[in-house]
Amino acid sequence: MPKHFLMCRPDFFTVEYAINPWMRPEAGADRDVAVRQWEGLKTAYEELGHQVSLIDPIAGLPDMVFAANGALVVGGRVYGARFAYPQRAAEGPAYLRWFTDRGYEALEPSHVNEGEGDFLTLDDVILAGTGFRTDVVAHQEAQEYLGRPVVSLTLVDPRFYHLDTALFPIDGHNVGYYPAAFSPGSLAVLRRMFPDAVIATDRDAEVLGLNAVSDGTNVVINAEASDLHLELKRRGYEVIPVDLSELRKAGGGPKCCTLEIRGEI
Numbered sequence: 001m002p003k004h005f006l007m008c009r010p011d012f013f014t015v016e017y018a019i020n021p022w023m024r025p026e027a028g029a030d031r032d033v034a035v036r037q038w039e040g041l042k043t044a045y046e047e048l049g050h051q052v053s054l055i056d057p058i059a060g061l062p063d064m065v066f067a068a069n070g071a072l073v074v075g076g077r078v079y080g081a082r083f084a085y086p087q088r089a090a091e092g093p094a095y096l097r098w099f100t101d102r103g104y105e106a107l108e109p110s111h112v113n114e115g116e117g118d119f120l121t122l123d124d125v126i127l128a129g130t131g132f133r134t135d136v137v138a139h140q141e142a143q144e145y146l147g148r149p150v151v152s153l154t155l156v157d158p159r160f161y162h163l164d165t166a167l168f169p170i171d172g173h174n175v176g177y178y179p180a181a182f183s184p185g186s187l188a189v190l191r192r193m194f195p196d197a198v199i200a201t202d203r204d205a206e207v208l209g210l211n212a213v214s215d216g217t218n219v220v221i222n223a224e225a226s227d228l229h230l231e232l233k234r235r236g237y238e239v240i241p242v243d244l245s246e247l248r249k250a251g252g253g254p255k256c257c258t259l260e261i262r263g264e265i
């Protein structure tokens with residue numbers, strides 16, 4: 001089944017502030033390299049038959065490339081984002097406007113939440129992260145608006161500040177995740193819900209290997225996550241490695257650059 005993704009070209013990408021432990025403004029980042037790597041990701045999706053729509057980047061919003069944070073779209077309904085840090089605040093309304101301009105039904109959120117960075121949608125449940133960015137009350141707001149069960153998971157390692165840095169849906173019913181990123185209670189929930197999950201190693205997690213995008217057959221994943229590649233191949237998945245090393249300097253990977261639009265209007 002082809003998917004529909006929203007992406008944002010990193011034309012204004014920089015690392016000029018630090019809101020997660022990956023970001024080192026003094027080290028900077030190369031925008032041209034970032035654009036080239038991002039083009040590689042977009043091409044990978046298109047070659048797999050997925051549709052990519054684009055939102056115009058805005059000068060002064062260097063993290064806008066991380067489209068996953070812009071909203072959560074399920075069944076054609078758009079739950080808007082409200083960013084935790086002022087540096088990214090203007091992205092929420094910009095992404096929301098992209099959808100309302102195209103006729104989508106949308107909710108302006110009352111609570112802090114960073115879209116698909118912290119909400120990952122499976123067939124029967126939405127997994128929702130909290131602890132660093134998204135307020136747990138936003139989980140309830142999303143459940144009420146989208147009419148899907150939302151399960152809250154608490155993140156405890158600041159390197160894995162969004163749920164999508166520590167876990168990814170492999171298909172509609174199973175996930176891969178990094179156990180050390182979760183609180184003991186949340187880890188017990190994951191073990192109960194997903195007894196057959198793919199468990200990532202420290203090495204996978206440290207290259208943001210969990211920040212992957214699967215269509216149920218193909219997994220688009222950071223090139224360096226070699227342990228995960230092997231395990232996914234062993235399970236019969238097609239591994240599509242991408243190099244997003246320049247965007248990782250801002251704490252992002254393939255999934256961060258990708259907002260899935262589920263259910264057209």
Ligand SMILES: NC(=[NH2+])NCCC[C@H](N)C(=O)O
Nearest residue numbers: 020066068117162250252256
């Ligand atoms: N979905 C994601 N994990 N996005 C990555 C966002 C990176 C961005 N620099 C931030 O800290 O907000």
